[in-house]
Amino acid sequence: MKVIILNPPRYYWPFLSEGDNYMLPQALPCLAAVLREHDVEVKPIDCLPLRIGWKSLENLLRKEQPDILAVSTPETMFSHEGLKACKLMKEIDHSCTTVLGGHHFSATWKETLKENKFVDFVVIGEGEYTLLELVRELEKPRYKQRLTKIKGLALRRGKRILQTEPRPLIKNLDELPLPAYDLMPMKLYGKGKFLWCPGGTTIHHGRGCIGNCKFCACWVQMGEKRKVGNVYKTFPCYRTKSPERTVEELEILRYKYKKKFLLFTDDTWNVDPKWSEKFCELVKERGIDFEWYGFLRSDFILRDEKLGVMEKIVESGLRHACIGGERGSTKELKSLNKASCSPDVTYKVVKLLKEKYPEVFVQVTFIVGFRNESKETLKKLYEYVKLLDPDFPAFHPITPVPGTEFYEEAKNNGWIEVKDFRYYDWMTPIMSTEHLSREEIEMEITKMSRKLFSVKRALKGMFSRYAHKRRLHWWLLVVATKITLAHLAGKLSERMYYKISKTTPYYAMVKPKWYDK
Ligand code: B12
Numbered sequence: 001m002k003v004i005i006l007n008p009p010r011y012y013w014p015f016l017s018e019g020d021n022y023m024l025p026q027a028l029p030c031l032a033a034v035l036r037e038h039d040v041e042v043k044p045i046d047c048l049p050l051r052i053g054w055k056s057l058e059n060l061l062r063k064e065q066p067d068i069l070a071v072s073t074p075e076t077m078f079s080h081e082g083l084k085a086c087k088l089m090k091e092i093d094h095s096c097t098t099v100l101g102g103h104h105f106s107a108t109w110k111e112t113l114k115e116n117k118f119v120d121f122v123v124i125g126e127g128e129y130t131l132l133e134l135v136r137e138l139e140k141p142r143y144k145q146r147l148t149k150i151k152g153l154a155l156r157r158g159k160r161i162l163q164t165e166p167r168p169l170i171k172n173l174d175e176l177p178l179p180a181y182d183l184m185p186m187k188l189y190g191k192g193k194f195l196w197c198p199g200g201t202t203i204h205h206g207r208g209c210i211g212n213c214k215f216c217a218c219w220v221q222m223g224e225k226r227k228v229g230n231v232y233k234t235f236p237c238y239r240t241k242s243p244e245r246t247v248e249e250l251e252i253l254r255y256k257y258k259k260k261f262l263l264f265t266d267d268t269w270n271v272d273p274k275w276s277e278k279f280c281e282l283v284k285e286r287g288i289d290f291e292w293y294g295f296l297r298s299d300f301i302l303r304d305e306k307l308g309v310m311e312k313i314v315e316s317g318l319r320h321a322c323i324g325g326e327r328g329s330t331k332e333l334k335s336l337n338k339a340s341c342s343p344d345v346t347y348k349v350v351k352l353l354k355e356k357y358p359e360v361f362v363q364v365t366f367i368v369g370f371r372n373e374s375k376e377t378l379k380k381l382y383e384y385v386k387l388l389d390p391d392f393p394a395f396h397p398i399t400p401v402p403g404t405e406f407y408e409e410a411k412n413n414g415w416i417e418v419k420d421f422r423y424y425d426w427m428t429p430i431m432s433t434e435h436l437s438r439e440e441i442e443m444e445i446t447k448m449s450r451k452l453f454s455v456k457r458a459l460k461g462m463f464s465r466y467a468h469k470r471r472l473h474w475w476l477l478v479v480a481t482k483i484t485l486a487h488l489a490g491k492l493s494e495r496m497y498y499k500i501s502k503t504t505p506y507y508a509m510v511k512p513k514w515y516d517k
Pocket of ligand 1 (some may be wrong): 013021023024026027072073075077099101103104125126127204265266401402
C-alpha cells in the first residue's frame with residue numbers, strides 16, 4: 001500500500017511574510033514514522049514550504065498514484081482545502097482511498113461523510129495507530145476486511161455512517177518512533193525572519209491538556225473518551241514523552257537539521273515541574289544551545305518560580321512565552337472553565353517575566369466577543385491589558401470551533417452568524433453579542449490594539465540586548481506599519497469602516513502566488 005499524507009495548499013495570514021506563515025505540522029512526520037516503522041510505503045507532502053499549488057498537486061498525485069491519500073487540515077478555517085484534496089484525488093483515481101483527520105474533522109465526522117461522498121474515512125483523535133490499522137485492513141481482500149474493528153474510525157456502512165469505539169490514547173509516548181523529520185523538507189522550515197521560529201521548526205513533548213476550557217479544541221482532540229451511561233464523554237488527559245526522549249529529538253533537530261529555534265506545540269508546556277527540571281538539567285548537561293517558544297500556563301509559572309524551576313526553564317532557552325490571559329475578570333474566566341489562571345495571577349506572571357527574565361518575549365492572548373460583551377466590558381478588559389503591559393497583547397474574536405463546548409452552546413442558541421468555516425480565522429468575528437455587532441467587535445479590537453501600541457515599549461524592545469526580543473519588536477513595528485499603510489491606502493477601509501455587507505464577512509486571508517499553480 002502506498003500512502004501519501006498531505007498538508008494541502010492554503011491561504012496565508014495577512015501582513016505576515018510567507019516564511020512566518022507556516023511551520024512544520026507535527027502530525028505529518030508523526031503519522032509517517034509509525035507507517036514506515038511497519039514497512040508501509042509512505043510519503044508526507046507539505047505543500048506550503050514546497051509551494052505546491054493545486055495544479056502541481058494534481059500532477060504529483062497522478063504521478064505518485066497513491067493507494068491511500070490521508071489529508072491533515074486541523075484548523076476549521078482550512079477544512080475546505082482538505083475536502084478539495086480528497087475530491088481531486090477521487091477525480092484522478094476513484095479507487096484511491098481518501099482519509100481525513102485532525103481537530104476539525106474529528107469533531108465533524110458525521111456531516112463530513114454525509115455531505116462528501118469523495119471522503120471514505122475520518123480518523124478521530126490521536127491518529128497513529130488508527131491509520132496504521134486502517135492501512136493493514138485495506139491491504140486485505142475486501143471480503144476479509146474488518147473495518148469496524150478499528151477503533152477511532154468513522155466510516156460508511158451502506159446508507160449509515162458509523163463511528164467505531166474510541167481509540168484509547170497512547171499511554172507511553174516514548175514507544176512512538178522518532179517523527180520522520182528526514183521525510184520532510186526540513187531546510188524550508190523556519191525561513192521566517194521574525195515570528196514563530198526563525199531558523200527553527202516545531203517539536204512537541206506533551207499531548208493533550210489538564211484543562212478543559214470551553215472554547216479550546218486542543219484538550220478535546222487529545223482527550224480521553226470514557227463511557228458515561230450510554231454515551232462517551234471526553235475528559236482532559238495529559239501525557240508526555242520522557243525528558244530523555246524529548247532531548248534526543250531536540251538534538252536531532254538542533255544538530256542534524258541545524259534548527260536553533262524551536263516552537264513547542266504543546267498546549268501547555270509547563271504542566272509538570274519535575275519534568276521541566278529534568279529536561280532543563282539534561283539540556284544544560286549536554287550543552288545544547290537553542291532558543292524556544294512555548295504555550296505556558298500562568299499559574300504554573302508562579303509555582304515553578306517558587307520551586308526554583310523557572311530559572312532553569314529560562315536558562316534552557318525559553319525566549320517566547322505565549323500565555324492565555326483570555327479575560328480580565330475571574331467571573332468571566334470561571335464561566336470559561338479557566339479560573340485557575342486568574343487576572344491577578346497573570347498580572348504577577350507578566351511582572352515577574354518582565355522584571356526577572358527580560359530575555360523572554362511575553363505574548364498574552366485575549367478573547368473578545370462573548371455574548372454579554374459591550375463597550376463597557378471591553379473598556380475594563382482594555383484597562384486590565386494596559387496595566388499588564390506585555391510585549392505583545394493579541395486580541396482574537398471568540399471563534400466557536402466544532403468539538404468545543406462553546407460551539408455547541410453558540411449553535412444551540414443560534415448565535416453563529418457566519419456559517420462559512422473559511423472565515424474561522426480568529427480575526428473575523430463569527431458572531432455578534434447582545435450589545436455589539438460583528439463589525440463593532442472588529443472595530444474595538446483594532447482600536448484597542450492601536451491604543452496599546454506604545455512607541456516607548458517598541459523602542460525599548462527594538463533595541464533590546466536580547467536578539468529574539470529585538471526581532472519581534474521590529475516585526476510588530478513592520479506589521480503595525482503595514483496595517484497603517486493599508487489603512488491609509490484605503491485597502492482596509494472596506495473592512496474597518498463597515499462597508500462590509502451584513503451577510504458575508506470580508507475574507508482577510510492572502511492567496512499565495514503559487515496557490516493555483
Ligand atoms: C502548531 C500550531 C499552529 C502553528 C502552525 C500551524 C502550521 N501547521 O503551520 C501556527 C502557530 C502557525 C498556528 C496558527 C494557527 N492555528 Co494552530 N495550532 C497549532 C497547535 C498548537 C499544535 C498542532 C500540532 O503540531 N500538534 C501536535 C500533533 C502531534 O498533533 P495533531 O496535529 O493534533 O495531530 C494528531 C491528531 O490530531 C491526528 N491527526 C491530525 N491530522 C491528521 C490527519 C490524518 C489523515 C490522520 C489519520 C490523523 C491526523 O493524528 C496526529 C498524531 O496523533 C494546535 C493545537 C494542538 N495542540 O493541536 C493549534 C491549532 C490546530 N491551531 C488552531 C488555529 C485555529 C490556528 C489559527 C487559525 C488561528 C490562530 N490564531 O492560531 C492559525 C492559522 C494558521 C495560519 N497561519 O494561517 C486551532 C484549530 C482549531 C480549529 N478547529 O480550527 C488549534 C487546535 C488550537 C486551538 N486552540 O484550538 N497553529
